[in-house]
Amino acid sequence: MASLFSIFIGMALINNFILSRFLGLCPFFGVSKKLGNAVSMGVAVTLVMFLASVVTWVIHDYILVPFEAEYMQIVIYILVIASLVQIVEMTIKRTNLSLYNSLGIYLPLITTNCAVLGVTLINTQETYSLVESMVSSIGGGVGFIIVLSIMSGIRERLDLADAPEAMKGLPIAFITAMLLSITFFGFGGIV
Template identity: 60%
Template sequence: MNELLSLFLRYALVNNFILVMFLGLCPFFGVSKKLSDAIRMGLAVTFVMIASSIITWLIANFILIPFNIEFMETVVFILVIASFVQLLEMVIRKTSIGLYRALGIYLPLITTNCAVLGIAEINFLEGFSFLGSIASSSGAGVGFILALTIMSGLRERLELSEVPGSLKGLPIAFITASILSLSFLTFGGLRI
């Protein structure tokens, strides 16, 4: 149990995908302008991270490793993630058109989010157990939501602040993200 909690905290805080590992920066800057959009995107990415980690763990441990074709993991994982997101998009479109409209462009963006592929690769390369893969992908998802939520709050506040004209928009977002990243690097000193 301690090992699972440790994996969760490691990927939520210490090895935060956005602020420490710098994966998933496109949605981080693109979707962090409004808090509501950031939370929706974060929840969608977290769900896909957990589900794709489960699917890729099963494929890796029951197909790739037994047939000695581990070298195919990246191609297989990309296909699994893209297929899963497309299937999810079709199911949501058929069952809840309101949710489909609310998520909008976010679902296709998840397919190309390198953080989703990153956690699947980490789980495979680190040789995590099934529960370890779920714990690490859950932590990565929570860390993704945390980073997006904090950044969107800061960006909403910056919109109301007096920012020099040359720094408005993305430049101040980069400066803010770098300071936020430095603050998350302090979690590296935690003993988990």
């Protein structure tokens, strides 16, 4: 139990995907200007991360390892993620149109979000069990949502800030990320 908790905290805060592992930076700097959008994007990523972790765990332990085909890992994982994104997109479209309208545009982008492939590779590398993989993917997702929301709030204000001409736009966003990243150092050592 203690170790599940430390996996969760580790993935969500200490080794945060965006601020410390540098995974999923594109949506972080790309779409995160409105809080609502940031949360929707984060939820969509977390959902795919969770499903991908479960499916890749099953494939890795019951197909790749018994058949000694671990070298196919990268190809299989990315195909699993791409198919999952398609399935999730179709399911949401058929069952809940309003949800689709808020999440829909982010879904295709998730295939190439390195946080998703990243979490499945980390799970395999750390030889996590099924439950541990689930916890680690949710932890990663929660950390992703937290940082995306914080950043969206700051960027809304950043647009009004009087930054030097050359620093406007991305450079100042990177500086903000740097300060956030230092802040997250404070979580080190809590588990």
